[in-house]
Amino acid sequence: MQTKIVAFIERLQQVTTFDGIQRLIEQLRDLYQVEHLIYHSVNSAGEPYAALTYSLDWVDHYLEQDYGRIDPVVLGCYQRFHPVDWKRLDWSSKRVRNFLLEASDAGIGNQGFSIPIRGPNGQFALFTVNHRCSDEEWLRFTDAHVRDLLLIAHYVNQKALEVERGTDRLPDQSLSPRELDALTMLGMGKSRGHAAEILSISEHTLRVYIESARFKLGAANTTHAVALAMARGKIIV
Amino acid sequence: MIRYLYADQLDETPKLRDSMFRDRAWQFRQRLNWQVNVDARGFERDQYDDENPLYVIHQLADGSHGGSMRFLPTTGPTMVNDHFLDLTNGVAFKSPLIWECTRFCQSPRSDAAARVSARLMLAAAELGRQFSLDHAVGVFDARMVRVYRAMGWAPELLGQQGEGADAIGVGLWEFSRAPFHRLNARAGVRDGTAGRWLRQAFQSAGQVELIA
Structure with missing residues (x-):
């Protein structure tokens, strides 16, 4: 599904x-x-x-x-x-x-x-x-x-x-640097725990960053969010 | 009892409405000294009260306000995204699965503050469970963290500004971690009570079986 x-x-x-x-x-x-x-x-x-x-x-x-x-x-x-x-x-x-x-x-x-x-x-x-x-x-x-x-x-x-x-995308959906960092870490294949550690945040906070980024990107799930962020040139891994 | 009321339903209970906004003035202006507006009626109201938020309110036996909190979806305007980005590492939270919770308030008339707090927390937890929410992001009196922790459901503090009485914290609650057993015990209610509060609020009295 x-x-x-x-x-x-x-x-x-x-x-x-x-x-x-x-x-x-x-x-x-x-x-x-x-x-x-x-x-x-x-x-x-x-x-x-x-x-x-x-x-x-x-x-x-x-x-x-x-x-x-x-x-x-x-x-x-x-x-x-x-x-x-x-x-x-x-x-x-x-x-x-x-x-x-x-x-x-x-x-x-x-x-x-x-x-x-x-x-x-x-x-x-x-x-x-x-x-x-x-x-x-x-x-x-x-x-x-x-x-x-x-x-x-x-x-x-x-x-x-x-x-x-008739516009491409709605304004006000910009991703903050911290959200991009979180997506980049996951895009590099790091586990949530490891990504959180590198970013000096808790895994819980990381999950909320990713949820917020997913919605702003219009993605179905985390993997999809990472893929979309890469495809749109927002993150480079 | 606990009421769940949207702002446009408050006029049905004027006593509850007026005492809530006056208690907010007492708590946030007088006690905490936050920079909030109090109008000629003595109400503490801000622009988010005009967004038709959902209030979770503890109603005292005399019909007045015993405590409350205010919810808005983060897909629309929220206080934390408009005013507290410096406390969230610049992250504006946006998702239909994340709601903002602000103006956690207790009435000076309530003689069982700990129980009222627990009931409000329990009512919030039930809200998250029934509406399939992931998280709440809250703006609160930073000293309340101790109270939240004592109830077994502390927010994760993202940031804090100010010192002492006027310190304001921003934090995240995870709904899946809500300790229902403990909250029930602290609130002095049986398992299932919070579900009944919510059904009473959101289930119409005249509901009938739909025709199959």
């Missing part, structure tokens, strides 16, 4: 258009073997954008009915930053139950996991995995994938912002 996620993230980084993001969302749905995957975003000017696998009929109907105003997922995630399992939301009102029935008829699964993302200047996005399965299966799925999904959600958002403004 990790290899596939690395490959997915590499493809994501090459994307330059909204069509490209849409195709990747479809690929990611297939990769996770779930019913649906949805990324939608509202920028600071209030303009919506979405890449999703729901049927267009359902999307049209949803917009026409202005369901965003009662959708518990939207209401429960807006202005939040913790991941939300749909089971924790309030689906009890009559209108919401009707909405849910219609959604179910339109092929939307009974399980959902949504990750709210706060972007720059009030931008807000929601990344959702939707599936049809039992509670036990769903718990196993989310437990196994939550960490990767958190990262991927943020990378997709970052890419959507880049495509929107």
Whole structure:
């Protein structure tokens, strides 16, 4: 799975258009073997954008009915930053139950996991995995994938912002000298313990440096982060 | 009890909200002499309170604030990245798996300070566990390290500025190392209590079985 996620993230980084993001969302749905995957975003000017696998009929109907105003997922995630399992939301009102029935008829699964993302200047996005399965299966799925999904959600958002403004990369993702040192040590094949010793920091601090560097580089894991840093000429080993 | 509240939910509990911001003024301005702003209402608030942070709050029996801390994801603006890079070797922490924790505060009205501290630590540990976080990076009163250590979950101190009462520390907590047993004992609660606090906060009262 990790290899596939690395490959997915590499493809994501090459994307330059909204069509490209849409195709990747479809690929990611297939990769996770779930019913649906949805990324939608509202920028600071209030303009919506979405890449999703729901049927267009359902999307049209949803917009026409202005369901965003009662959708518990939207209401429960807006202005939040913790991941939300749909089971924790309030689906009890009559209108919401009707909405849910219609959604179910339109092929939307009974399980959902949504990750709210706060972007720059009030931008807000929601990344959702939707599936049809039992509670036990769903718990196993989310437990196994939550960490990767958190990262991927943020990378997709970052890419959507880049495509929107037509720039290569977002600013403010620069790596500090200490993060580069940490990546260089690992790139040279040193163990974490040895790298930490050379840098006169604890192994714990080293891990946090590497986690932070991984996210800034848009990498799937440590090995990937080292490879990306080398490929972009940020470190030389 | 422990409440988890986003800033935009604080208005539902005005007494809790007001006493928290006043206790923060007492702690950070009066007791610790930090350079913080206190407004006309006597509230200590900063720009990060406007970022809709998540507060973990110990609520006293009378409904007022007994202690609290404030969380923000490091993917957005954070105090440590904006103001304390000189204490982190210049590293701006950024990851959805790392949250910032600031303004660890205790009320002078609380008569069980050690227990309140332990409950807040326990509530933070549960937050990390439920939301799959790796680390918290904190800005804190440097003398609190002793208290954190006594509870078995000390941060790794990255740097410190100032001396004595106004010394400010920046450190890292690793969620996977949270000693739940010990925190439960110090907090005077049973195993599973922190999970219940969190479910009460994040699980809607009207939740129903989704249609299969």
